[in-house]
Amino acid sequence: MSTSRANAPYHHGNLRNALLDAALVILEREGEAGLGLRDLARAVGVSPAAPYRHFDSRAALLEALAVTGFQRFTRAMDEVAASGPADLASAMGKTYVLFALQNRALFRLMFSPQLRRDHRPGLRMASDAAFATLRHVIGGDLKEGRVAALAAWARVHGLAVLLLDGQIALQAGEDIEALVTAIVENRPVAP
């Protein structure tokens, strides 16, 4: 619990994980731009240079965060699929959007073009793995071919992004989860 550096041991022991945990908290609170390596080191109670023993650069740290994001995302998708819902595609779509809403900054980081530019293989692999299962399920479920599958994916992803960006204003008394369900299932809202 001590994040002060006064009585900290010289060797942290678990610094890599401590950095990632603290980074996730800062990320969701401050956004990606607010996640500085020096701030992070300070938060964990370690010198500014210490993180470089575990990550090559700030970009490498961000990539590690995005990879864990994709892993969590994959797990969430696998869990819905395994629970055997009546309408599999809709259930996955809903989970997709709710994941984005519950992991706002992380979700954005997963799709960050700046990270993608670096061509880091870990990110690519994690992303491919996540969407491979998703593509498989949606494609198989719809049985309407590539265009329909991409359209379904685009609708779900677009809904997530527009909600994250605050572009879709909720109406008075409107429940966001009900709205998501309605849009994902593409049917009029409310009874």
Added chain:
Amino acid sequence: MSTSRANAPYHHGNLRNALLDAALVILEREGEAGLGLRDLARAVGVSPAAPYRHFDSRAALLEALAVTGFQRFTRAMDEVAASGPADLASAMGKTYVLFALQNRALFRLMFSPQLRRDHRPGLRMASDAAFATLRHVIGGDLKEGRVAALAAWARVHGLAVLLLDGQIALQAGEDIEALVTAIVENRPVAP
């Protein structure tokens, strides 16, 4: 044409516009993170402090860029609508996605959460204006109410974002414009 600073006049005369023009070029070439105020000043041939006569901060400069982005976007939408296409909603959707592909970094900046956080009124107004017309046309055209309109918007926006992020891989010999058309119109691709 001279961007060297040796024989530059003390007063630039049109610095604000010169900064915005140069910023757009750098933005599309380097991405948002690569657009530094000092680099920008250098590119225009002016001192590092000069931009502050025209923009309060780097964020204010980015906001101005995003606002011009929304204005261009609005104009593109108005032009399609005015051209009276057979399927208005599809034509606008297609224009939406192509605008994103032709103004990649600018499009992302328009939806940047970091900018949105600052609650700058100019950005809000430009964004509201752009989507007011869009919402009106799509909502009116579909005549299926709010959920269908939001679903259509989400599909188009999601397609734009996924294409920008390189998440949708083109198949061998596949034309991106044909794919966009097919997905926006939600029909199988090719004859």
Added chain:
DNA sequence: ACCTGAACACCGTTCAAGT
């Protein structure tokens, strides 16, 4: 093997001073 402390080359931003 892992971490510190001091340094380096940058930033965005401020402010007195120049024209």
Added chain:
DNA sequence: ACCTGAACACCGTTCAAGT
């Protein structure tokens, strides 16, 4: 009114040195 030059408080990153 608009711009410069020098300064300030920061960054990310490197590297010798410490344990």
